[in-house]
Every structure is written in structure tokens, then in C-alpha cells.
Amino acid sequence: MRSIVPPLSLVVLLAACGGERDETAGRAGASSDPSSSSGPPTINSEPWGVTPEGDSVNLYTLRNANGMTVRVSDLGGIVTEVLVPDRDGDLVDVVLGHDSLDAYLDGSAYFGALVGRYANRIARGRFELDGTTYELATNDGENHLHGGVRGFDRVLWDAFTVQSGPIPGSPFDVPGAGRASLILSYVSEDGEEGYPGRLDAEVTITLTNGNELKFDFEASTDVPTVVNLTHHGYWNLAGHASGSILEHELELRASRYTPVDAGLITTGELRHVEGTPFDFRTPTRIGDRIDADDEQLRFGGGYDHNFVLDDWTGDGALRLAARLRDPAGGLALEVLTTEPGLQLYSGNFLGDSAVGKGGAVYGYRTGLCLETQHFPDSPNHPGFPSTVLRPGEKYESETVYRIRTE
Numbered sequence: 001m002r003s004i005v006p007p008l009s010l011v012v013l014l015a016a017c018g019g020e021r022d023e024t025a026g027r028a029g030a031s032s033d034p035s036s037s038s039g040p041p042t043i044n045s046e047p048w049g050v051t052p053e054g055d056s057v058n059l060y061t062l063r064n065a066n067g068m069t070v071r072v073s074d075l076g077g078i079v080t081e082v083l084v085p086d087r088d089g090d091l092v093d094v095v096l097g098h099d100s101l102d103a104y105l106d107g108s109a110y111f112g113a114l115v116g117r118y119a120n121r122i123a124r125g126r127f128e129l130d131g132t133t134y135e136l137a138t139n140d141g142e143n144h145l146h147g148g149v150r151g152f153d154r155v156l157w158d159a160f161t162v163q164s165g166p167i168p169g170s171p172f173d174v175p176g177a178g179r180a181s182l183i184l185s186y187v188s189e190d191g192e193e194g195y196p197g198r199l200d201a202e203v204t205i206t207l208t209n210g211n212e213l214k215f216d217f218e219a220s221t222d223v224p225t226v227v228n229l230t231h232h233g234y235w236n237l238a239g240h241a242s243g244s245i246l247e248h249e250l251e252l253r254a255s256r257y258t259p260v261d262a263g264l265i266t267t268g269e270l271r272h273v274e275g276t277p278f279d280f281r282t283p284t285r286i287g288d289r290i291d292a293d294d295e296q297l298r299f300g301g302g303y304d305h306n307f308v309l310d311d312w313t314g315d316g317a318l319r320l321a322a323r324l325r326d327p328a329g330g331l332a333l334e335v336l337t338t339e340p341g342l343q344l345y346s347g348n349f350l351g352d353s354a355v356g357k358g359g360a361v362y363g364y365r366t367g368l369c370l371e372t373q374h375f376p377d378s379p380n381h382p383g384f385p386s387t388v389l390r391p392g393e394k395y396e397s398e399t400v401y402r403i404r405t406e
């Protein structure tokens with residue numbers, strides 16, 4: 001286990017907040033009263049289990065002034081629960097997951113996990129970089145999916161907690177001020193799952209009083225490599241055990257998407273969504289067209305496609321990518337990202353065998369993933385935004401999931 005220091009951004013935030021009351025930083029869970037209903041968000045930890053290798057795993061609880069509660073493990077950075085107050089103030093758990101560590105280790109759905117080194121598929125697990133061909137682990141037929149056999153979703157990350165915020169009642173105590181973060185770091189050794197270079201990865205998972213769950217990804221390498229990190233949460237704004245997501249309404253800021261072949265590998269084409277079931281430029285019920293007679297939907301068994309976000313320029317600015325609403329229950333989710341792409345996955349591979357939290361049975365299409373990312377298989381498509389990371393460069397990516405009540 002390594003110990004790390006909080007990144008500069010957090011230190012700056014502390015200063016910007018003008019005098020923090022309960023700034024604490026420590027390995028496992030420093031904290032103030034978790035049931036407190038005002039003040040900055042808090043973070044606590046508890047033991048969660050032991051891996052087959054004998055390593056102890058912790059579960060961290062982040063809670064904000066509105067009662068929003070997020071639980072995250074240092075195993076795979078798995079977000080096991082996102083509890084948000086609905087219109088009536090009742091807490092609803094809006095992400096799919098399991099009850100136990102063992103169930104996550106046995107599963108293959110990537111529920112709530114961090115995904116890396118490369119989110120999504122790399123064709124035949126192979127790519128060329130600077131004249132060398134690299135062979136990656138294949139775990140999806142002949143293809144490489146979500147980092148390989150033992151991706152970032154299955155490794156134990158070093159964890160560090162930070163909480164900061166203004167003194168309640170002070171002039172700086174404005175809505176949204178303050179945050180609690182779990183900082184996870186992992187060193188992926190040269191050759192892990194076939195990837196070149198030692199990759200130092202760090203993911204900061206933050207809860208704010210603005211009901212935002214933020215992911216800040218950073219990485220550096222010692223030889224040229226490729227990187228594409230994401231969070232693989234399955235959302236169901238009516239509650240994780242409420243059934244199908246087909247009634248949810250989705251808006252995507254994307255005029256194009258990347259079509260796939262029958263093996264779900266991107267063809268390289270950027271296809272316009274106009275006149276297709278992939279046009280979510282105005283809010284549309286997911287179920288409206290999911291079973292339309294369309295080859296791409298047949299290949300995916302529904303939506304399992306990367307969308308090309310319209311406003312991306314590569315400047316590192318956060319922009320709105322998606323809005324998801326559950327019209328009946330009144331919860332909405334906004335996704336903001338610095339990434340050029342977003343995978344819409346409608347849970348088409350979920351079957352009745354996926355037993356979830358509290359014994360819930362997660363059938364077909366009962367959770368929806370909005371995975372921010374660079375495009376799938378970019379290492380094999382020079383025309384796509386590059387996923388190459390070279391020594392001396394810093395990989396940086398940020399995504400915010402913001403929950404609203406309507």
C-alpha cells in the first residue's frame with residue numbers, strides 16, 4: 001500500500017472555499033458525523049471483505065448535506081450504491097449492483113466499476129503503435145473488452161480520503177460548496193493484460209453538495225501506450241430493482257455515432273443519426289425505437305453504441321453530453337464530460353441470472369450505461385481522436401454525473 005498526497009486541485013479548492021472546518025485527509029476514513037444534515041460532504045470507511053488473494057477490501061461511504069449517499073469500494077473503484085432523495089425526500093438507490101464483494105468478483109457485467117486500461121473493445125486484441133504490434137488479452141470472443149481478463153474493475157486500488165468545505169453558516173457556505181473525495185491509485189505494470197508501459201493511474205471520485213458524483217481520471221506512462229478510462233455505472237432512475245429502463249427519456253448531444261459490425265467492433269464510420277433510432281438530439285423515450293428494424297440495433301441487441309459528442313474540441317472543458325429522466329419518478333441525471341464519446345448501453349446482456357442487491361433480479365434492459373470515453377478501438381483507427389499516451393504527457397479526463405429532482 002502506498003500513501004499519496006491530495007492533488008493540487010483539492011488543495012486549491014480548500015483555499016478557494018475560504019477556511020475549511022473539517023479538512024481531513026487520511027487513509028481510511030476520517031470524519032465528522034455522517035448523519036449530519038448540513039455542512040460539507042463526509043466520507044467514512046468500513047471493511048468489506050477479503051479478496052481470494054487475501055487482500056482486505058474497504059467500502060467507503062460518501063454522504064452530502066442532502067442525504068445523497070454514494071458507496072464506493074477500493075476493489076475496482078466499484079460504486080455499489082447511489083442513494084438520492086426523490087421528490088418526497090425518500091432515498092432511492094439508482095444504480096444496479098450486488099450485495100457482496102464475492103458477487104462482484106463472480107460477475108461479468110462491470111456493475112459500477114472503473115474500466116481500464118482501455119474501455120470498450122479493441123478488435124482482435126491487437127494494435128500497432130510506433131511500428132510495434134501489441135497483443136492484448138482477449139476476453140470477448142477474439143476481441144479485447146474493458147481492459148482484458150483482469151481489468152481495472154478487478155484490481156485493488158490504494159485509497160486515500162479527503163473532505164473539505166466551508167464553515168457552515170459562513171459567507172462561503174453557499175449551496176454546492178464542499179466535497180468529499182475518494183482518491184484511488186493503481187500502478188499497472190508493464191505488460192499487464194498485454195499493454196506496453198507501466199501506467200500510473202489515479203481516479204478521484206467526489207461527491208459534492210450539488211448532488212454531483214465526479215470522476216477525475218489521471219494517468220502517466222514510462223513508454224508510449226494507449227489509455228481510455230471510464231466508469232461503468234448502470235443507472236435506473238426509478239430504482240435499481242424497479243425493472244426496465246425503457247420508459248426513461250434520453251437526450252444525447254450527438255449528431256453522429258460509430259456503427260459496429262456483428263461482433264460489436266466499430267467499423268470506423270461516423271454515421272449521422274438523422275432519421276435513425278439513434279437520434280436522441282431531442283428527449284426521446286428509450287423504448288420508442290429500441291426494437292426498430294435496424295441492422296445496428298440487431299447487432300447490439302438494442303443500444304450498445306458509441307455516440308460522437310457534438311461540441312467536443314479536445315480543449316479539456318466539461319460539456320453537457322446527456323440527460324436522462326424518469327418522467328414518472330421525477331429524478332433526472334445529467335452527464336457532463338471532457339471526453340469525445342459516450343457509449344449508450346441499454347443492458348441488453350443482462351439476464352435473469354444477474355442477482356442484485358437485496359435479492360433483486362436484474363433482467364434484460366433493467367439498467368442503462370452512459371460510459372464517457374474515447375471511441376472504441378481507436379488504436380486501430382487513426383482518424384479517431386487519439387488515445388495514445390507518451391512519457392512526459394498526462395492523461396486527464398473528467399466526467400460529472402449530476403442528479404436533479406424535477
Ligand code: GLA
Pocket residue numbers: 108109110120145264304343345349369371
Ligand atoms: C459494455 C459493452 C457491452 C457489454 C457491457 C458489459 O458497455 O459495450 O457490449 O460488454 O459493457 O456487459
